[in-house]
Amino acid sequence: MHKKRNILIGLFILGILIFAGAGVYLYNKPRESAADKTAVVTLSAMALYKQYEANENAANQKYLGKVIEVQGSVSAISQQNGLAVLSLTTGNPASAINCQLFTSDKISAVKVGDAVAIKGKCTGFLMDVNLVDCALP
Structure with missing residues (x-):
C-alpha cells in the first residue's frame, strides 16, 4: 500500500516538474522577427x-x-x-x-x-x- 502511494506521489511530482519546465522553456523561447514571414494582408x-x-x-x-x-x-x-x-x-x-x-x-x-x-x-x-x-x- 505504501509502495503504491509513494509511486503515485513520485509521478505527481514528476508531472509538476515537467509542466514547470515546459512553462519556463516557453516563457524564455526566443522571439522571431516578422522579416522572413509572409504577411497575410x-x-x-x-x-x-x-x-x-x-x-x-x-x-x-x-x-x-x-x-x-x-x-x-x-x-x-x-x-x-x-x-x-x-x-x-x-x-x-x-x-x-x-x-x-x-x-x-x-x-x-x-x-x-x-x-x-x-x-x-x-x-x-x-x-x-x-x-x-x-x-x-
Whole structure:
C-alpha cells in the first residue's frame, strides 16, 4: 500500500516538474522577427486603425496574432523597454499604430514624416493598434 502511494506521489511530482519546465522553456523561447514571414494582408495604417475603431472584435478575428504589413507615415520614433518603436499616423491625433521593432539596425535611416512599410505581428488594440517583432524592409 505504501509502495503504491509513494509511486503515485513520485509521478505527481514528476508531472509538476515537467509542466514547470515546459512553462519556463516557453516563457524564455526566443522571439522571431516578422522579416522572413509572409504577411497575410497589406494595408494602410489608417485603414487598420479604422477597422479596429469600428469593430475591435471583427478586426481581432482578422489580424490578432497574425503577421501583417502596414504602410504609413511615421509620426514618432521612441524607445520602450530597450526596443525601438515606430508610431504610424492613423488620422486620429490621439491614436497610432505602434510598431515595436525586433532589431534597431535600420531605424537610423527612418525619420519622422517618412513613408514606410513595416511587417509585424498584431497584438491587438489598446488605445493604439500594436504590432510586435516588426521589421523594416
